[in-house]
Amino acid sequence: MSTEDAIIELLEDLCPGVDFKSCTTLIDDRRIDSLTMIALVADLEDKFEVDIPAVEIVADNFNSAAAIAGMIDRLVEEDLD
């Protein structure tokens, strides 16, 4: 399973009923609110064993499943360096 698919699975658990495969405005359209964000960050950290610092919580990193996957891949890579 790719990082993006795993993230879509997590998102569907947190917010059922949103098309996470195609939505690219998750933050701009407030599909992910601040409470969901807290739960999502906790899930992402558990699943991918990375620390997501507060500085990463910006719309560009969370507007789509692909953007979240990009951020996770980057953080994992930085951790391995």
Added chain:
Amino acid sequence: MTSYFTITFSFIFLPLSILLYAVAPKRFRWAALLGTSLLFLWHLSRQLTLMFLASALVVYACGLGIEALIARRDRLIVEGTPKKEARASCRRRMRLVLAAGIVANLLMLFLSKYLAFFCEITRAVLVPFGVDAPIGIPPIRAPIGISFYTLMAISYLSDVYRESIPADHHLGRLMLYLCFFPQIMEGPICRYGQTAEALYAGEPIKRGRLYEGALRILYGMAKKIIIADRLNLLVETVFDGKAAYDGGIIAFAAILYTIQLYCDFSGAMDVALGVGRIFNVGLPENFRQPFFSRTASEFWQRWHITLGAWFKDYVYYPISLSKGCKRLTSAARKACGNRYGPLLSGGIALFCVWFLNGLWHGAGMQYLFFGMYYFVIIMAGGLIEPVAQDLSERWGIDRAHAPYRVFQTLRTLVVIFVGELFFRAKGLPRGIELFSTLVGSFSLESFADGTFLALGLDGHDLLISAAMLVLVLAIGIARECGKGICRPAASLPIPARWSVLIGLFLLIVVFGAYGYGYAPVDPLYAQF
């Protein structure tokens, strides 16, 4: 010159600043902007400008200190020190430098703005224990804009610490970012990454941008001088007067105050953004049609946007995503599920945000109450939302349908008006008194017998305010639909372009609330 809405600012200071900037060689234009900004600050704050200079020097030194530690960490890694070890050895010192910079700035803010308030609270707490010693402190004045530039200084240091921006080695550019004259009084609260480069770039003044900026400035002035200053007459009578009014009049005054505050503050933002546009500096928008909001939470994403965003980035997420809160979230989610689980740590972070938001607005119990009011309402919204969703599904209510959206907007407006009533009242006891009268003796009699026209605003004033509000509303609807006003106007044929500008100017001259019968009103947010 006490604000952006004076003749001295509009017809002398601003044109001379533009002229000085335009004639200066490109590489010195930043210096022209810094010079005029410091002059503006000096004119309003006199020797207190030294406090700003001290603050800027501390921020500059701490930024460089943090960057030096980051460089040391990277050097250790290159030299073969394990990454975790290198990070840990530098992180503690980086935190210390960051904390020193933040504490120094907050201390200056505390001493000049909050010391007297906290002495008063300490005294009130000690009285029940038999200690009634007056805690006297000499009155300390605060430099203009300290609440705004302190938040900008903290965001700069935090961003350097987080490595999202490099530290600025140019003291002049950093100072200009902190005190650019159109934003120093009332914001917007900019991030270093948003404006510093553009301020330093010294782009030439272009005719198109000059027109767009001038139009935006005039629009802001129209909102402030035609609407806000006019409504102040009734607002002042009801909120500050000794006479007793019925609930209907108090509700009317609360609504008018909300409109006054919006036109005053967003008008100042129009001026700031307009001036920024002239110098090709894109200041961030601070308002996005706030009265179209469907929830209190959405309202704060549309009203004073840069303050809300600052609290979200530097208070809410750092607290809710701290190690302790993460553990709390994890335990609470196991016990209460995905929706209610994060509420506990989210609530702790939200409490801090609203406590600080209230305190930021002023040293007074009414401001703390105002913060707690929104904390309770937004938390309650988070708790009720899943229940409301279930109920609307069960009862077949389409929440996306227009009638429901209108209901949500009206409900949010009531929440806003009540909040602003407490915010405007002179002290919390007066706010409680006004609110009790509003609820306890609500009556529309004063409107039926025309008494409301004897409170400072006659029919003529109300008509002018209403007509101008219709224009503001129409522009708001156009913006909500993604259509700007200034850029399309700038692309009109020259006669039409000048007609719009001159028409707006004449509108202010003819219908502005100034001169006999009106008192000049200082910008409301400059006091915060």
